[in-house]
Amino acid sequence: MPLGCCWNKETISPDECRFLRPGDDDLLFNRKKRFLARCLECPLFLEELRRLNGDPDSLPAFFFYAIEEILALRAEMHGLTQQTEARAREIRFLHEVSQILQTSVSMDEVLSLALTAITAGKGFGLNRAILLLVDKDRQHLKGHIAVGPRNREEAGRIWHEIESHDYSLQDMGQILREQKMAAEKEKFRDLLEIISVPMSRAEHLFIGTLNEQRTRHILNLWEEPGVDRRQAEVLGVGELLLVPLISKNRRIGLLLADNIINGRPITAEDAQSLETFALPVAFAIERASLYERLQEELGKVTEANNRLREQQELIVRMEKMALVGKIASNISHTIRNPLTIIGGFARSLLKHTPPEDAKRGHIESIIRESRRLEEVLQEVLSYSESLHPTFDWWDINQLITGVFAGMRDDLEMNRVACRFDLEPNLPKAKLDFKKISYCLRALVTNAIEAMPDGGEIVARSALQGERIHVELADNGPGMSAETIRTVTAPFFSTKDSGSGLGLSLCTRILDEHGALLDIASELGSGTTITIKFTIAREDDHGPLADR
Amino acid sequence: MARLLIVDDERDIRHLYAAELEDEGYEVDSAGSGAEAAEKLNHQHFDLVVLDIQMKGESGLQLLQKIVKERTDLPVILCTAFSCYKEDFSSWLADGYVVKSSDLSELKREIDRVLKKKQS
Numbered sequence: 001m002p003l004g005c006c007w008n009k010e011t012i013s014p015d016e017c018r019f020l021r022p023g024d025d026d027l028l029f030n031r032k033k034r035f036l037a038r039c040l041e042c043p044l045f046l047e048e049l050r051r052l053n054g055d056p057d058s059l060p061a062f063f064f065y066a067i068e069e070i071l072a073l074r075a076e077m078h079g080l081t082q083q084t085e086a087r088a089r090e091i092r093f094l095h096e097v098s099q100i101l102q103t104s105v106s107m108d109e110v111l112s113l114a115l116t117a118i119t120a121g122k123g124f125g126l127n128r129a130i131l132l133l134v135d136k137d138r139q140h141l142k143g144h145i146a147v148g149p150r151n152r153e154e155a156g157r158i159w160h161e162i163e164s165h166d167y168s169l170q171d172m173g174q175i176l177r178e179q180k181m182a183a184e185k186e187k188f189r190d191l192l193e194i195i196s197v198p199m200s201r202a203e204h205l206f207i208g209t210l211n212e213q214r215t216r217h218i219l220n221l222w223e224e225p226g227v228d229r230r231q232a233e234v235l236g237v238g239e240l241l242l243v244p245l246i247s248k249n250r251r252i253g254l255l256l257a258d259n260i261i262n263g264r265p266i267t268a269e270d271a272q273s274l275e276t277f278a279l280p281v282a283f284a285i286e287r288a289s290l291y292e293r294l295q296e297e298l299g300k301v302t303e304a305n306n307r308l309r310e311q312q313e314l315i316v317r318m319e320k321m322a323l324v325g326k327i328a329s330n331i332s333h334t335i336r337n338p339l340t341i342i343g344g345f346a347r348s349l350l351k352h353t354p355p356e357d358a359k360r361g362h363i364e365s366i367i368r369e370s371r372r373l374e375e376v377l378q379e380v381l382s383y384s385e386s387l388h389p390t391f392d393w394w395d396i397n398q399l400i401t402g403v404f405a406g407m408r409d410d411l412e413m414n415r416v417a418c419r420f421d422l423e424p425n426l427p428k429a430k431l432d433f434k435k436i437s438y439c440l441r442a443l444v445t446n447a448i449e450a451m452p453d454g455g456e457i458v459a460r461s462a463l464q465g466e467r468i469h470v471e472l473a474d475n476g477p478g479m480s481a482e483t484i485r486t487v488t489a490p491f492f493s494t495k496d497s498g499s500g501l502g503l504s505l506c507t508r509i510l511d512e513h514g515a516l517l518d519i520a521s522e523l524g525s526g527t528t529i530t531i532k533f534t535i536a537r538e539d540d541h542g543p544l545a546d547r
Numbered sequence: 548m549a550r551l552l553i554v555d556d557e558r559d560i561r562h563l564y565a566a567e568l569e570d571e572g573y574e575v576d577s578a579g580s581g582a583e584a585a586e587k588l589n590h591q592h593f594d595l596v597v598l599d600i601q602m603k604g605e606s607g608l609q610l611l612q613k614i615v616k617e618r619t620d621l622p623v624i625l626c627t628a629f630s631c632y633k634e635d636f637s638s639w640l641a642d643g644y645v646v647k648s649s650d651l652s653e654l655k656r657e658i659d660r661v662l663k664k665k666q667s
Contacts (some may be wrong), residue, residue, distance in 0.1 A: 333601060336628035336647050338556055343649020344563040351570070371650050505640060 005044040007035060009101065017042075040067050041084060090273060093117070097277070100170060101284040105291040110284040112181060113173035115147040117277065118257055122174055124273055125240075127261040130188070132195065132206065133253040133285070139199055141206055141483050143192030147176065147184055149261055194234045195256075204228075209242045215275045216242040231364050241266050243274050245282035252282045332377055339377070343370030388465060393428040394436075396468055396533065403440040410445070415454030422461045426468055429533045431513055439506040443472050443529055450476035450527065466535055467516075473528040479521040549662055550592060553577040554607065555599040557624075560647075564597065567651045568658070583603030585613065595662060597618065597639040597654070598641075615640050620663045626654060636642040 003389050006016045011029045014020060019042050020027060027034040039045040046067075052060050080374050097117045111131060128148030132141050149157075167175065176184070183193070189420040205226030209216050218224055218240045221232050237258045245252040255278060259266060346366040353360050382458060404411070404418055411418060447457050451474060460471040510517050514534050521527035551573050553564045561577040569573045576591070578584035581604055584596070594613065600607035611623055624643035642664070643657040 061644060135610040333628040339556070339561065340628075340647045340649050341563060344567070344651060345559075347651070348563065348566055367649070374648060374650075508640070 005048045007039045007045050098280045101280045105288055107288040107292055108177050110288045111145055112177035114281045116173045116176050119148050127259045128256045134251050140196055142196045142534050145185055146188035191234050195231050206254050210244045210254050213244050213246050217269055217271050239266055241271055243278045245278055247282040247286035252285050265298060271416040339373055343367055391432045393430050394433050396426055396429055397422045397461055403437050407444055414448045416448050418457045420459050426463055429468055429536050435509045439509050442506050447474040467532045470531045475526040476525045478525050478527055480523055484519050484521055548574050549594040550574045552593045552596045553601055556602040571655055581610040596623045597626050598623055600625055622665050623655050
């Protein structure tokens with residue numbers, strides 16, 4: 001049978017139509033289906049149609065228009081279907097990534113997933129993605145991480161690895177995070193450093209893109225005036241996509257993406273997809289960084305809490321110890337007098353007992369045992385006393401501010417202002433904290449009382465050679481030379497009330513400490529009292545050690 | 548010969564101190580209360596006072612303040628069972644400080660030291 005057209009046959013055998021394709025079996029027995037599926041594109045059918053069509057005004061002539069239109073519509077539909085499928089794939093992909101992004105508070109997880117999504121073939125399939133983040137102080141846009149092969153060989157290896165394993169996006173993100181993040185950061189360290197830009201450089205392409213909050217598709221980076229030459233060189237690419245990361249109008253960072261390896265042109269669809277993707281990424285980065293800060297703050301609060309608890313425990317312990325001390329003191333008083341009498345008289349008796357007297361042994365026993373009891377007492381007492389060691393190395397500035405803090409009410413009530421001019425980092429001085437505090441308090445009280453209408457006290461500290469000078473200057477009425485001479489004598493006071501113990505006791509205490517007291521005063525121009533402490537050395541036992 | 552005044556409300560302590568210090572060659576008088584001591588100080592000469600702090604009636608510290616105020620040249624040694632009195636600032640006015648003990652050698656040393664200091 002000559003090979004003719006089979007369009008008008010109800011059924012055909014597979015040999016009769018060479019345009020049938022595998023799987024077209026049902027078309028053999030269905031003329032309508034076969035006609036629509038294959039004949040419209042079959043050259044034999046079209047030849048037959050042309051042959052039947054002698055008259056251009058005949059009806060078959062119009063078939064050509066219809067066939068042309070049908071084929072065009074088909075092609076269009078095919079394209080649309082493909083586009084729809086691509087969109088659906090993209091939506092599925094975005095959905096998958098977004099879900100992870102939305103639930104993650106780990107910065108590393110967010111970043112690794114986002115960068116994987118941009119560079120993986122299953123994602124947007126760009127060759128390289130670089131992320132820059134605005135730093136905490138909002139001073140710099142810093143290169144944070146980059147993902148992608150550095151050269152063609154590496155690209156081949158990576159693509160091969162991905163293809164042979166058929167990883168899911170999430171797997172790839174995880175592999176990046178757990179195995180490659182540090183290496184990627186190291187690999188791109190110089191690049192990340194060079195592309196960092198201060199936020200103040202508004203004319204820079206990166207900062208400009210971020211400020212305008214608009215994606216930019218650069219076709220030739222070498223011709224961009226807003227990029228430093230060095231940066232263009234290290235990026236090593238002409239075509240580049242810049243996508244700003246913005247979360248609620250807050251500038252988070254900038255995403256750079258390119259096809260540095262295969263040179264495939266970046267399409268408008270790439271740009272649009274990445275722009276859409278940037279939204280959840282920016283939001284997730286913002287959230288992860290907030291979470292990191294929250295964790296940091298939480299850590300601080302927890303630490304403060306722990307410290308507070310330790311302090312509380314210490315206070316409770318100290319209160320207990322103070323109670324022990326009090327009890328010990330009371331017992332000591334009750335027991336010490338009788339012990340002194342028993343032991344004392346025994347010693348006295350022994351002195352007057354001749355060596356040969358048999359009673360000496362008995363008396364010696366009394367002395368020995370009472371001494372033992374006294375020793376026990378001393379031990380208990382030195383324990384309770386050691387709980388509050390006051391003679392120690394102290395920071396003089398701390399002592400001064402402590403004294404003034406304790407007298408704040410007094411100062412305020414008497415309208416006396418105080419000012420500090422304390423030299424920082426003074427060496428510590430060995431002194432009796434309580435006694436020197438008492439001295440300073442007494443001197444400040446004197447100054448307050450010398451200024452009944454209020455005034456000012458300036459406290460200064462300074463290192464002068466081998467001594468620390470502490471100066472208290474008031475702007476009261478001052479003293480005459482005569483008054484200064486008598487003022488340090490015991491119980492001098494120009495005041496009607498009070499014992500006048502203050503200044504004389506101060507001189508005594510300062511004497512004990514080997515400290516000097518200077519009084520400079522002039523009637524009408526205030527008084528300046530200077531205490532000059534010696535700086536004791538570590539091996540000094542200090543003036544009070546034997547007391 | 549130096550004259551000492553022992554002030555303590557415990558009679559046996561007064562007797563013990565008097566006996567021991569007289570053995571050392573001092574002339575010793577004693578008082579059982581702050582008031583009695585003040586009375587004696589007003590009418591007699593003493594070179595040094597050994598003063599207990601915790602006493603019935605006027606405390607040793609009150610008497611100490613009076614002595615320092617009126618008799619600035621009269622040294623006082625505080626002798627007490629309470630070592631923590633060292634932290635009461637008014638006790639710092641005393642010239643010496645001894646914790647009571649059946650062994651009186653520390654008290655004797657302190658008396659000797661203070662008297663020598665006064666003489667110099």
